[in-house]
Amino acid sequence: MAAAPAAPVVAPGPLLLDNPGNVPVAAGLSTELVNSTVRQLVRVSVGGKRLRLRFSNENGTDTLVLGDVHVGLAGPDCAIVAGSDRAVTFDGHQGVAIPSSAPVLSDAVDLPVNALDKLCISIHVPGNLPRGGHSLFQYVSGPGDRTADAQLANPILTRVQALVSEVEVDAAPGTNVVVTLGDSITEGAQSTSNAFRGWPDRLAERLAADKAGSKWAVVNAGIGGNRLLRYGSGPDALARLDRDVLSVPGIKAIILLEGINDIGRGFAPTGPTEPVTAEALEAADKQIIARAHEHGVKVIGALLTPYHGANYQSDAGEAVRTALNNWIRSSGAFDGVVDFAAPTADPADPLSFAKAFNDRDHLHPNDAGYQAMANAIDLKLITGK
Numbered sequence: 314m315a316a317a318p319a320a321p322v323v324a325p326g327p328l329l330l331d332n333p334g335n336v337p338v339a340a341g342l343s344t345e346l347v348n349s350t351v352r353q354l355v356r357v358s359v360g361g362k363r364l365r366l367r368f369s370n371e372n373g374t375d376t377l378v379l380g381d382v383h384v385g386l387a388g389p390d391c392a393i394v395a396g397s398d399r400a401v402t403f404d405g406h407q408g409v410a411i412p413s414s415a416p417v418l419s420d421a422v423d424l425p426v427n428a429l430d431k432l433c434i435s436i437h438v439p440g441n442l443p444r445g446g447h448s449l450f451q452y453v454s455g456p457g458d459r460t461a462d463a464q465l466a467n468p469i470l471t472r473v474q475a476l477v478s479e480v481e482v483d484a485a486p487g488t489n490v491v492v493t494l495g496d497s498i499t500e501g502a503q504s505t506s507n508a509f510r511g512w513p514d515r516l517a518e519r520l521a522a523d524k525a526g527s528k529w530a531v532v533n534a535g536i537g538g539n540r541l542l543r544y545g546s547g548p549d550a551l552a553r554l555d556r557d558v559l560s561v562p563g564i565k566a567i568i569l570l571e572g573i574n575d576i577g578r579g580f581a582p583t584g585p586t587e588p589v590t591a592e593a594l595e596a597a598d599k600q601i602i603a604r605a606h607e608h609g610v611k612v613i614g615a616l617l618t619p620y621h622g623a624n625y626q627s628d629a630g631e632a633v634r635t636a637l638n639n640w641i642r643s644s645g646a647f648d649g650v651v652d653f654a655a656p657t658a659d660p661a662d663p664l665s666f667a668k669a670f671n672d673r674d675h676l677h678p679n680d681a682g683y684q685a686m687a688n689a690i691d692l693k694l695i696t697g698k
Contacts, residue, residue, distance in 0.1 A: 346442040346473070349455035352391045352465055353434045353477050356509050358517035359484045359530040360427040366401060366419040366434060367479035370411040371556070372547075373443055377411045379476070380437035383460040384422060387431035391452045392464045399424050400461075401434075408437075416478065426482060428521040431509075434477050435460035447536060447547065448472045450506045481562060485528065490563040491516075491695050492532045494550060494601075495570035498618060499535025503677040510680040511535075512653075515687030525698035532561050540574045541597040543587060551597055559608050566695055567605055568651065569598065570615035573676075576633050577625035588629070591636035595644075602646055613694050614647035616654040618686075621664040622675030631664060649694035656689040657682055 357364070366384065370377040382401035385393035402420045403409040411417045426432070437458040451473050454465040493499050493513040501511025513533040520526030534557045538546030547553070550571050558567060572594045579588040602612045616638045620626050642650055657678060659667045666675055670682030678686065 349453055350459040351436045352452040354391050354507050356431045357426050361482040361484040362425050363421045363483040365421050365481045368476055369416045369478040373413050380408045380439050381458050381460045383435045387433040391433045436476050443474045447475050449475050488528045489565040490530045491566040492534050492558045493568045495535045496539040496574050497537035499570050500537050504680050504683050512683040512686035515684050525696040526692050541571045566611045568613045573617050576630045580627040580630035581625035591633045594637050595640050611648035613649040614641040615651045618653050619658050619664050619666050620676050651690050653686050656685045
């Protein structure tokens, strides 16, 4: 099977929700959710006749028990489109126990999908919903198993751990995958949640509309807080490269946008930790390139976006960002280069985000900023055509 996008992800930040049905939103819960049904919204970037789901307990220290699981085409507020609901099995059985630190793949599901179709994946968790892993806004209802319900009864929209980490689609022969590896800017922080407006989502739309690109799927491997060299809100990029990127079926290319958190945290005006050099970041990029090339995967380097005015911006950090961007642009180490810096910068102040592309924190783009980033990518770098 060729891989379609991993579940869309949203980093912590202001609530920007595409929530036309006005489902109650709970930004944080004071009590544990027990015996609940979680409905996760995802979007695939290529079409096919069958699909398979990948569930993750890779951050868990205990076995995670899942009850019934269903998948169907998504309607408004993650209602299931009539006639599309399918039960998901594991080795022919309903439910599965996922060991700690492990993923699990479902059986194949006969459900035809088109490129950019949205899916609702409904999961009954008989015990406590896990905490501490990679979270995103999901619909939660309970108590009890409501996975087969077309419309969840009295759901809340809240941040809980993402249980589905990838959707694999049985796509047409010759379908390839590009993985976007990065931090919250790749994850889609401060774009409209559940609306698929991050730059990898917009890239998927451009590829789907392109004759050569229509046989390319996009997998978003961005994690908020990620760093190249040190643990952030998850393993650093070097540590998770095999698990999150090189193991993706059908992978042929990586777009790498990493380093701003290494720089920002290393030189933060208040409480700097572990200052980093441009040379160390370049060495990490070279490692990613070498390991990817061993698997026949090309690596496209992306210039870091501006961050002047962000809460961890500093002159020393800016010097490292500039040096790293210059190296990415001119070293010849990468198989291609994308300039995300110039299209998002204020023309009058290139070290700062353009005001139209950043609403709040001088670090994360808004929907328009992410669109500008996607538009800056020459599709031929990916497709070769």
